[in-house]
Amino acid sequence: MRKLTGHNKSMSQDQTKKEALFNEVKGSLFEYLMARRLSQLAGNELKFLESLDKNYLNVLSQQDRMVRQFYPEMLTFLTQVSHDSANELVKFLGEVPHTPQLRGKFGTVNEADLMLESTKGIIPLSLKLNKKNSFVNTKSGGIKSFFVNYFSFIKPEIQQDFNRMVDQEFTRMSYELHALNDMEFNGDYANWVRSGKSELPGELSTEERGVLKSFYARIAVEMHRILLEAQTSHPTQFSASLPALMGFSTPEILQLVYFHDFKTQGHGSVSIHSYAEVQKWLKAATLLPFNQTSSVEMNLGDWALQIRVKPMNKFTTTAIKINCSVKFKQFEVS
DNA sequence: TCCCGCGTTCTCTCTACTGT
DNA sequence: ACAGTAGAGAGAACGCGGGA
8 A cells, every 4th residue: 555644645535525526516516517408509598497396496506616716627627628528429310309308316227328319219328438548337236136137047046046145155254254353254344343453344354355255256257147047048148138237228328438538738639338238248248258257257249248246335244236348449530 | 312334426546458 | 656447445425215
């Protein structure tokens, strides 16, 4: 770990706090600015603004004030991002969509951030703001319902067995961690916490970290086995389950990703993907051999899908999440 | 009713690898 | 030897539902 002087340390903590705060508002401001820009292009901005929920406007104006005061550059950045994104979207659709509707925090639980109307019907639009070259986070589900939720053809008993295995392995990992510290594991982490040990994975020693990682790997290898078996026995249903993991829960959805690149200070690039692009590779989906990590990877032509086991903040609970992310291998040249 | 555990979403940081 | 990057890991925030 990098050594920091007292002064630098407090600076970096402040910076981290600031970043965390603004990350929170970044997404919702992007959604709003994008919808507003689209309504401008369609010539119905006033109607759009009137359609906004009072609660939403309250939250938004608070966020706006905060950003203007503490991080004014972000507003110009996000305005640029939404203008570029809107232009690319219009180019992609070949028309200006009408009546953008925000479905943010107060809308339905769906991956679509915006609902648009076009001559081809209603288009749900999912917006992402991502660092260039990184995987795009699509879904993250709880481990204890992952197969049931995303691969509904997999028998519930398989999920149940898997859950038992997760609990067992969690207990084993807990014994190992306690043994490493000459402590006794009594079914919970009360002793652990009382002795001042951290519950965050990032604060474990190298050896402890190793124990935790092999726990994740044991889960990942079992997931790999279940998925391979599912693909072999039910190839069609297996393929049909993949788009939802990749951010396409419905065939109509469009996924717009703005990739930013702070280093070169240049404009980012906009990628727009549809269900059809993913669909054409579904039959060719291949599970890569297990690689002794905490993730299972799949190849789908131009796409890579990564299914990763990760803790939910604290590792001292059996609650683990499964993180899905995708990458489109060819970047657009602009 | 209020807390806590679980699930969800999003984006950050760190590091090991790789090509020059 | 070193810089750039891909991928692994970290973690904040919040909704929801069930149990104390």
